[in-house]
Amino acid sequence: MSLFGNEQEYGVRPEGGGVGREIRVRGLRREFERGGGRVHALQGVDVTFAPGSFTAVMGPSGSGKTTLLQCVAGMDRPTRGSVHWGPTEITRLREHRLARLRRSTVGFVFQAYNLMPAMTVAENVVLPTRLMGGRTDRARVGRVLTQVGLGGCEKERPGRLSGGQQQRVAIARALYNQPEILFADEPTGALDRNTGREILRLLREGVEEHGRTCVMVTHDPLAAGFADRVLMMTDGELVEDLTRPSVAVIAEKLGGLS
Numbered sequence: 001m002s003l004f005g006n007e008q009e010y011g012v013r014p015e016g017g018g019v020g021r022e023i024r025v026r027g028l029r030r031e032f033e034r035g036g037g038r039v040h041a042l043q044g045v046d047v048t049f050a051p052g053s054f055t056a057v058m059g060p061s062g063s064g065k066t067t068l069l070q071c072v073a074g075m076d077r078p079t080r081g082s083v084h085w086g087p088t089e090i091t092r093l094r095e096h097r098l099a100r101l102r103r104s105t106v107g108f109v110f111q112a113y114n115l116m117p118a119m120t121v122a123e124n125v126v127l128p129t130r131l132m133g134g135r136t137d138r139a140r141v142g143r144v145l146t147q148v149g150l151g152g153c154e155k156e157r158p159g160r161l162s163g164g165q166q167q168r169v170a171i172a173r174a175l176y177n178q179p180e181i182l183f184a185d186e187p188t189g190a191l192d193r194n195t196g197r198e199i200l201r202l203l204r205e206g207v208e209e210h211g212r213t214c215v216m217v218t219h220d221p222l223a224a225g226f227a228d229r230v231l232m233m234t235d236g237e238l239v240e241d242l243t244r245p246s247v248a249v250i251a252e253k254l255g256g257l258s
């Protein structure tokens with residue numbers, strides 16, 4: 001039995017230019033217990049992400065952006081609703097199968113780079129793969145570091161690198177397994193504007209040149225301006241779905257929500 005359900009669909013380059021599968025989210029709800037009460041973090045989200053698309057998710061603090069990203073990425077389980085990656089409903093998979101599928105399909109980039117300071121850059125890049133029992137491929141480490149502009153930095157320690165370079169290491173780590181989907185939660189939140197722009201160009205390049213699907217949470221209209229589509233959330237619901245909006249339009253819509 002195939003891990004992907006329908007192997008034929010996997011790896012096919014559809015018309016849209018993406019290499020992977022459509023992500024389909026239906027009726028997504030996520031509730032948390034807190035202080036004897038319930039928080040409705042997601043209140044029925046329906047959205048589809050096309051293969052090879054770059055989407056920014058925005059909204060006021062507490063609107064459910066991170067919860068949505070985590071549920072769509074298979075890192076959190078929704079209370080109700082479904083998430084499909086192509087033909088596979090990930091919300092029905094047992095944990096070990098989901099973990100395997102995640103490892104082969106998605107990469108994650110966070111605001112806090114989460115690098116291990118005692119390890120070299122190369123060791124950091126392969127760490128998630130090693131933890132899952134995978135092998136180190138030195139040539140691939142070299143290639144992925146070159147791709148993010150850090151060729152030759154294999155033996156450096158993260159502490160000797162700038163914030164922007166550390167985020168590049170985190171991106172190299174996310175790209176090591178050549179994921180078809182990249183999830184990013186405030187990837188430029190800790191960076192200055194110019195460095196942030198370089199990181200966003202890198203994400204954009206992955207979409208345009210490698211057909212990767214990218215879903216990014218951000219508070220910054222300039223960062224969202226790099227995406228093809230901007231979703232806005234309030235109170236656990238999607239309230240705007242904008243195609244290639246200008247930064248001015250993004251800022252105006254966002255201002256209207258806060």
Ligand SMILES: Nc1ncnc2c1ncn2[C@@H]1O[C@H](COP(=O)(O)OP(=O)(O)OP(=O)(O)O)[C@@H](O)[C@H]1O
Binds near residue numbers: 034059060063067
């Ligand atoms: N593990 C949890 N336990 C309890 N409540 C949670 C948990 N995770 C999120 N929440 C609550 O769910 C709601 C949505 O949180 P979420 O982090 O998804 O919002 P967000 O839009 O990403 O916010 P921010 O922009 O501040 O990161 C908030 O009210 C938050 O407090």
